[in-house]
Amino acid sequence: MLKLLLNNRFIGGAILLNTIVTILLTFDTPFNEAFQLVDYLITFLFLIEIAYKIYIYKKDFFRDKANVLDMLLVLLASVPLFFVFSEKQPTDFNYILLLRVFKLFKFIRFGKFIPNFTKLLKDFNRAFKASASLLVGATIMMIIISTILTYIFKDSYPTLFGNPFESAYTVFRMLTIEGWYEIPDFMAADIAYTESVLIRFFFSLFVFVGGMLGMSFFTSLIVDEMVSDNNDELLQKMNALENKIEELSRLNKDLLDKIK
DSSP, X not given: OGGGXXXXXXXXXXXXXXXXXXXXXXXXXXXXXXXXXXXXHHHHHHHHHHHHHHHHHTHHHHHSHHHHHHHHHHHHHTTTHHXXXXXXOOTTHHHHHGXXXXXXXXXXXXXXXXXXXXXXXXXXXXXXXHHHHHHHHHHHHHHHHHHHHHHHHTTTOHHHHSSHHHHHHHHHHHHTTSSTTHHHHHHTTTSOHHHHHHXXXXXXXXXXXXXXXXXXXXXXXXXXXXXXXXXXXXHHXXXXXXXXXXXXXXXXXXXXXXXX
């Protein structure tokens, strides 16, 4: 009976049912209690699956990163089970119930049925590596810019630039084109005409340079990283081909020497 837990079709059906039930639980229906019970049963099933796989595969189970990730997701989603039969539930039990959504990530298993899914994951990994370094640089720049803007506008516009955190949020809104003109218009509303023009010009230039050019740089960096990675793979294949050609040439030379 437990061998059924190693059947991909059976577990795939359970994952699909779990996804449907999790979505249905977001609606207020007369069947929510039944859906809740099904959700708990599926979670318990996933726990048994993990335990059984550890029993069968032992140390080999933990050598597969996918198995470890699957285990962590199930353990996080299983936290609400410890409070189901408890007389004293925490006051934030509803927030603990949110942990069950981690089981939705098991739906990624169905990715193997998608054509070129493995290649898609590799491309995503390359894009993530490229964006990680850019994210660090952007964070450093955001800290510097937010601190400077706080010193300049803190006294005049405390609601927008009262501290570096408020300034960072204001800058983020502008760079994502959310309020990019409303914020400068608000700042320029009750000041002299010359100062209002300077403020509008400054933030317009800021949005243009930081938003448009920054986004172009971000895109080109990711594309360059992915292309360079493909070039590395092509170079490795060419080197392997050259080695084979050299080996064939050597064998051919040895054969000719023997004939002579």
